Amino acid sequence: MKVLLVDDEQKFALMLSKRLELRGFDVKPCFSGEEALEVLKKGARFDAAVLDIKMPGIGGVELKQKLSLLDPNLRFVFLTGHGSDDECIREEDIEMICLPKPLQINTLIETLHRIVGESGGSEKDKKL
């Protein structure tokens, strides 16, 4: 599964990317919404995008709208370090799936499988 991961906390994005890669995911980490948009504009395509909600510049919710215009098939999961776990429910978009930070990697993986409808990452690259 190809995953776009966008979080302005660079270390968080890199560590999570590495952990997902060990589980067979093909991950592209980006550290801003602007960088993520550039990646898609250059033609890269992903099965799912994991977006931090609060970022400088383009935040996660606005980024979802912009990314969807570039790839209508992209599926989304949001991450939040703010407030309660159901923060996203307050957003207008009822389809938002939001996971709190610090997150459980298994929860993220289950969520990614559920929204993309795949059974897992590429077995040949899977180390865990």
Place this chain on the structure above:
Amino acid sequence: MKNDKELFSYESLAFFGRVNASISHELKNIMAIISETAGLLNDITEMATEGHAINSDLLQTSARSIMEEIQRGFKTIRQMNRFAHCVDTPVESVRLEEILDLVINIAGYLAYSGTTRMRSLKNEKGIVVTSPLLLAAVVYHALIFSYKNSGPDAEIEIDLSQWNDKMWRIAIHGFNIKPFQTFPDEHLEKIAGSIGVGIQCDRFNNRLDLDVPTNLDDYSIQSDGMTSAN
């Protein structure tokens, strides 16, 4: 609000709440990084038990990351502690540089904050008698206004200088005021007025000037929360 006293109490509490929320967000981010790094260390251990070679570079990077985040956490807690002590004394002699440094740090936890640099001109001491909490609240709101009127890569500058023997000036610039944006609102103007702080929003030159009296006792607080010089 029945009166200004209630307004100030509410605004002080609201300010505390906002700062608390941004600090807790910062701590959550730190915990998230430590959590992912610890998870990665666990992954490496599991892989080693299954016969995979240990990547020593990754181990070293992970250990360093945890140590750096712990230091970041301690720094955040120190700022939280400094902020908590703002309410120790309603009015006291404070160094403006320290108030500005504290506010720059706590405002820096906001997702939309930019880089902020402070310059104290001529090594002046900037000691004033004021309400540390209310002054911090006024500067905090001014910085938020600056961030919201600038891009994510903007560098906000704060110049501190003695305007005259009774007044210090905090000049904030490095942003572009968007159309229809005004500062301050009525509530903040009252709060600033209650400690004798004058606020000028210069749309033409894109700057905010906060004039802070050297001694709050030189001002009398009127019933509407505004002040006048004695």
